[in-house]
Amino acid sequence: MPLRPQKPCNAQGCNTLTRNPRYCDEHAHLLKSAARAKPRESSTKRHYNYKWQQARAGFLAKHPLCLHCSARGLVVVATDVDHIIPHKNDMALFWDKTNWQSLCAPCHSAKTAAEDGGFGNARR
Numbered sequence: 001m002p003l004r005p006q007k008p009c010n011a012q013g014c015n016t017l018t019r020n021p022r023y024c025d026e027h028a029h030l031l032k033s034a035a036r037a038k039p040r041e042s043s044t045k046r047h048y049n050y051k052w053q054q055a056r057a058g059f060l061a062k063h064p065l066c067l068h069c070s071a072r073g074l075v076v077v078a079t080d081v082d083h084i085i086p087h088k089n090d091m092a093l094f095w096d097k098t099n100w101q102s103l104c105a106p107c108h109s110a111k112t113a114a115e116d117g118g119f120g121n122a123r124r
Contacts, residue, residue, distance in 0.1 A: 003019060004019045005019075006018060006019055007019075009022075009023050009024040009026075009027055010022045010023055010027075010030075011023055011024070011026075011027035011030060014026070014027055046089075047089075047091070047094055055081075055095075056081045059081050059097065059100055059102065060078055060079075060081060060102055063078065063101075063102040064077060064078055064102070065077065065078055065102065066078045066102060066103050066104035066107055067101045067102055067103060067107075068103060068104075068107040068111075069104060069107060076104045077104065078102030078103055078104055079103075079104055079105050079108075080102070080103050080104070080105060080108040081100050081101070081102060081103075082100065082101050082102075082103045082108050082111060082112075083099055083100065084099050084100070084101055085099055086115060087099070
């Protein structure tokens with residue numbers, strides 16, 4: 001089988017040709033650590049199964065607007081049910097409906113990234 005064609009390294013100012021997907025061997029450390037981390041468990045193993053889907057649908061039917069957007073005076077349809085306090089596999093906290101809030105996808109992504117250290121944020 002033929003070798004992959006060489007491409008320039010993506011590191012700024014580096015003109016080294018490489019067969020690696022993005023960076024030459026010298027700049028391989030620039031890959032995000034999350035890309036090298038172990039893969040995330042499936043949603044079912046994280047308890048987001050059929051029972052959760054039914055509970056989520058019922059909660060969104062009762063609370064159809066994004067809570068964060070509503071606080072800013074916007075009317076945006078919620079698409080996600082967020083755990084206010086991350087449950088971290090605590091099933092009592094996972095199913096505690098007082099710990100749930102309806103959020104739109106952008107608000108949920110921003111909140112989750114702030115908590116988990118995504119988008120360059122420090123992990124809380």
